[in-house]
Amino acid sequence: MNPKIANLPITILLIEDNPGDVRLIQEAFKAAKVANEINSVVNGLDAMSFLRKEGDFSSAHTPDLIILDLNLPGKDGREVLAEIKSDPALKKIPIVVLSSSSAMEDIVTSYELSANCYITKPIDVNEFFNVINKINDFWITIVKLPS
Secondary structure: OOOOOOOOOOOEEEEEEOHHHHHHHHHHHHHOOOEEEEEEEEHHHHHHHHHHHHHOOOEEEEEEEEEOOOOOOOHHHHHHHHHHOOOOOOOOOEEEEEOOOOHHHHHHHHHHHHOOEEEOOOOOOOEEEHHHEEEEEEEHOOOOOOO
């Protein structure tokens, strides 16, 4: 059986600069009782180094799923999204944009850059957990990811 099927752990790259959001996302996935490997970076430059296995990230696992914040220091999420989706070695990795922005311009731009979905971060902690659970249910339980 393919390990990417049947609610088995996957590798997730979380590209998020807010430590509180990182902690909430990790706790929500942990509460879902699936032992996903969650790697976290805080900026776009580190994200690309991680994905290309450069420098400190030379032994990084290629993620099965990326959760990307748009507003990052240095190289922002839009630039990261464009770079990933233009790289033949990376473009098949699904990207969930999880941003505090609900601006239509950000939503449209993300989809134009080939984001797989766009979710606005809820402010309420319970709703935040609910959103992460739905990401887990859909991207880990339902969707068949490329190997």
